[in-house]
Amino acid sequence: MSTAVELQHYISGTWVQGGGGILTSVNPARPAETVAHGLHAGPADVERAMASAAAAKHGWARTPAHERGAVLLRAAVILEENAQLWGLELAREEGKTLAEGRGEVLRAAQIFRYYGNDGDREAGSVYASPRRGEKIFVTRKPLGVVGVVTPFNFPIAIPAWKIAPALTYGNAVVWKPASTVPLLAMRLTQALEQAGLPDGVLNLLIGPGSIGTALVEHPALDGLSFTGSTGVGRTLAAAAAGNGVPIQAEMGGKNAAIVLADADLKLATEQVILGAFRSSGQKCTATSRLIVADAVADEFLAGLAATARSLLVGDPADPSTQMGPVISGAARESIQRGITTALDQGADLLIGGLPYEDTARVAGHFVAPTILELKGTAPADIWRDELFGPVLSVRRAASTQAAFDLANDSDFGLSAALFTQDVTIALKGMDELDVGILHVNSESAGADPHVPFGGAKKSGYGPKEQGQSAKEFYTHTTTVYLQGSHSSSLRGDSA
Numbered sequence: 001m002s003t004a005v006e007l008q009h010y011i012s013g014t015w016v017q018g019g020g021g022i023l024t025s026v027n028p029a030r031p032a033e034t035v036a037h038g039l040h041a042g043p044a045d046v047e048r049a050m051a052s053a054a055a056a057k058h059g060w061a062r063t064p065a066h067e068r069g070a071v072l073l074r075a076a077v078i079l080e081e082n083a084q085l086w087g088l089e090l091a092r093e094e095g096k097t098l099a100e101g102r103g104e105v106l107r108a109a110q111i112f113r114y115y116g117n118d119g120d121r122e123a124g125s126v127y128a129s130p131r132r133g134e135k136i137f138v139t140r141k142p143l144g145v146v147g148v149v150t151p152f153n154f155p156i157a158i159p160a161w162k163i164a165p166a167l168t169y170g171n172a173v174v175w176k177p178a179s180t181v182p183l184l185a186m187r188l189t190q191a192l193e194q195a196g197l198p199d200g201v202l203n204l205l206i207g208p209g210s211i212g213t214a215l216v217e218h219p220a221l222d223g224l225s226f227t228g229s230t231g232v233g234r235t236l237a238a239a240a241a242g243n244g245v246p247i248q249a250e251m252g253g254k255n256a257a258i259v260l261a262d263a264d265l266k267l268a269t270e271q272v273i274l275g276a277f278r279s280s281g282q283k284c285t286a287t288s289r290l291i292v293a294d295a296v297a298d299e300f301l302a303g304l305a306a307t308a309r310s311l312l313v314g315d316p317a318d319p320s321t322q323m324g325p326v327i328s329g330a331a332r333e334s335i336q337r338g339i340t341t342a343l344d345q346g347a348d349l350l351i352g353g354l355p356y357e358d359t360a361r362v363a364g365h366f367v368a369p370t371i372l373e374l375k376g377t378a379p380a381d382i383w384r385d386e387l388f389g390p391v392l393s394v395r396r397a398a399s400t401q402a403a404f405d406l407a408n409d410s411d412f413g414l415s416a417a418l419f420t421q422d423v424t425i426a427l428k429g430m431d432e433l434d435v436g437i438l439h440v441n442s443e444s445a446g447a448d449p450h451v452p453f454g455g456a457k458k459s460g461y462g463p464k465e466q467g468q469s470a471k472e473f474y475t476h477t478t479t480v481y482l483q484g485s486h487s488s489s490l491r492g493d494s495a
């Protein structure tokens, strides 16, 4: 497992070296260990990939939906067969645990299977016509060439939930993954190559953000799907709007868990721990804020801190590890700075906070599970800013309404978790909590492929992802007024 993989790009059905500078991905638990190494893509590679996708798009769009789906279904099988190995590679390159790495590859397979079967679902709609002898159909067509720009934290699942619908609805794709996780991007591309995807229908360009910028500015681009930070997403959205290109952007979060006085505290403890610390808190839907009812706060926080303290933090290659490192040294430093600022602004440290100094972890990008309590109403950066690490900030609430108000006290609106045993309060939470995803009595992270995924407020822009929502983005409609040739009624309007 310690051999470095040669980094390659996939253009027009061929694996090629890039024309850009050197790019190396490393193991965040042992940064001296190279995972993949090579040259990243350059401007000429962008041109070739876009030309290749443009040349392939018509043939793929004309391929029957069931044939397109069959390629995706074969890719799902390949992903399943490689789940163990690629899951291990994912843990090595991204830093999540082995179980999570394998689970993510299987999630990608599940997504490919869901979209692979799309040919069996409805492909448009029929409306009645006010005119005799006529029906009105709404049919769907692919956008054409779609750019896909993805983040580091789900190196195979997020690309899968963009690329699978893009392909099943007949688009050609040019994909730029995060430069910290190129190996897993190559694995997903290999699965589609082995599944028989025609040349040019998927092109992979590994490289820095400038490759994403080049994609959004390219005249052959017909749509862009982005997931990543809010700043980058908004920049790309502005550029796409300037070129009249539809964009879907899923961005940052500052997701709250609300534990009310009547909650099952054992369940809430287990779920808040998973939400805050699984994947080292590097999920867009991770729980980074906790609001707990005054009446149970002391008891709940004591139990939560004790459970968090017992988490085994270490090398993801060890199957007993429960939390690995964060993605990079820069991420670790920025998270540690966020903790220091919170302490300077008066937060109480309940656990964690300090960098590890033992030999097993000092060189890796580890951040200790950290819980900070914010007292009073003084503004605190940590309540507002996404740190994207294993850091949970806590506030107490005197009433259910105060708890909901605190949860909504954020520019973001991706997900939330509400813990209560009272269905009336759960129903009120459904109405009041301004988020794209709400979990009642389960952690704030978690999504199924057949239902919409995405955020409200600063967390999302454009149509949602997954399920039937993906169709809204990856296709456009043609409204067809169909008259039989022997119709007795002529159209009377002139709109």
Ligand code: NAD
Residues within 6 Å of the ligand: 149, 150, 151, 152, 153, 154, 158, 176, 177, 178, 179, 207, 208, 209, 210, 211, 212, 213, 227, 228, 229, 230, 232, 233, 235, 236, 250, 251, 252, 253, 283, 284, 285, 386, 388, 414, 454, 455, 459
């Ligand atoms: P990031 O914004 O740094 O990078 C995302 C992608 O954009 C990468 O491929 C990156 O190379 C590219 N990029 C960076 N700068 C660019 C530029 N100027 N022009 C074009 N492309 C550019 O995000 P990240 O650090 O990889 O991921 C973490 C962020 O992603 C967090 O904010 C997290 O909340 C968010 N995220 C959101 C969701 C969601 O569904 N809402 C899911 C996962 C992650």
